[in-house]
Amino acid sequence: MIVTSAVRHVVAGTAALLFALPVPAATASSGASVGEPTPPVRQYVDPARLDRQGTQVQRLPGAPRVPSVSALSWVVADAATGEVLAARNAHRRLPPASTLKALFALTALPHHEPSERHTVADAELTGIGAGSSLVGVKEGYTYKVSDLWNGVFLSSGNDAVHVLAAMNGGWESMARQMQDKARALGARDTQVVSPDGYDAPDQVSSAFDLAVFGRAGLQDPEFVRYCSTRYADFPAGTWSYGIANTNRLLTGADGVDRYPGLLGIKNGYTSNAGNTLISAAKRGDRTLVVSVMNPQDGGGLAVYEEARSLLDWGFEAAGRVRPVGSLLPARTKAAARPDARAVAVSGRAAPAAGPAHGSGAVAAPEREDAPSGVSAGLPLALVASACAAAIALWGWRRRAAHRS
Secondary structure, rough: OHHHHHHHHHHHHHHHHHHHHHOOOOOOOOOOOOOOOOOEEEEEEEEOHOOOEEEEEOOOOOOOOOOOOOEEEEEEEEEEOOEEEEEEEOOOOOOHHHHHHHHHHHHHHHHHOOOOOOOHHHHHOOOOOOOOOOOOOOOEEEEHHHHHHHHHHHOOOOOHHHHHHHHHOOOOHHHHHHHHHHHOOOOOOEEEEOOOOOOOOOOEOHOOOOOOHHHHOOOOOOOHHHHHOOOOEEEEOOOOEEEEEEOHHHHHHOOOOOOOOOOEEEEEEEOOOOOEEEEEEOOOOOEEEEEEEEOOOOOOOOOHHHHHHHHHHHHHOOOOOOOEEOOOOOOHHHHHHHOOOOOOOOOOOOHHOOOOOOOOOOOOOOOOOOHHHHHHHHHHHHHHHHHHHHHHHHHHHHHHHOOO
């Protein structure tokens, strides 16, 4: 009877402990194995570093010096990781000229198939700025969408932009769509007024944002196909004429040597913006994105030579510098934890939430609950203790019965 009573005490005590203790939390993935290694913490980068003026770079021993260039603003970044290897005045807001067409393409390209045909209405060609670059779109003519995109990327044709914008909701709607796209990509310096990049009051971007647009474009095969095309035929009714890409680093025109491995992207010029350029190039297994805004020396072709110098430096310095920022959008708590309420990111955020501009790499992950192994082992230890106590009680009662 004493043994039976003790066993009953053990069972009752064990059940009470198991009901009282919390059930171990389920892992994020039901297939995760016990003892699965924790993912490495991503390297933290000061989120405010790219907000500073001047050249930002963290060279390791043996790294080459950053070339001296005259551009008001520039960025060199790794296209795969988004890491910014070096930059100067990365968030300085300047007129972007036709490099803004990269954002236009990111926004409008997915909406129409390249083979789709469109007949141009007269109203679609109104409002084109004086002195705009044109590819020669004519009202009443029918074009494939791919023809219009060749006009945008190769000839920087504002007429082609106006037609494509009309096909995507109109000029003002297109500007709003582009603004939304920029914010979604983490580009917070850009203000879109004229989708073709024509000078307009308050229209600005930054070298950081242009690099973001260039990196995003490289992830779209259609974007890459258009921006890397050197020459194409543009239809004109029953005949066609040849057009050449105005990006001299891609074509080697006007005495500018072609850059090996160049993937193109977009160049621009206006009297207010000066010369601007987004370039991307691949060497081996590494692809770099470089943005250059408004060189102050060397004339109209300096933007290409300064981009060349920065690309050369980036390939040589890769692996021998610490990143000074990231082109990736700042991660919010909602993105890190799907069950969390959405958190708006504004201003300079604390490192744990990521930088407001996306200028720093994602900070160390938020601290999580204790590993499941701790909470799972706790009930077993308490049950064992209860069993030991019950056995000791049984032994004491047995000895007491013998003595009596």
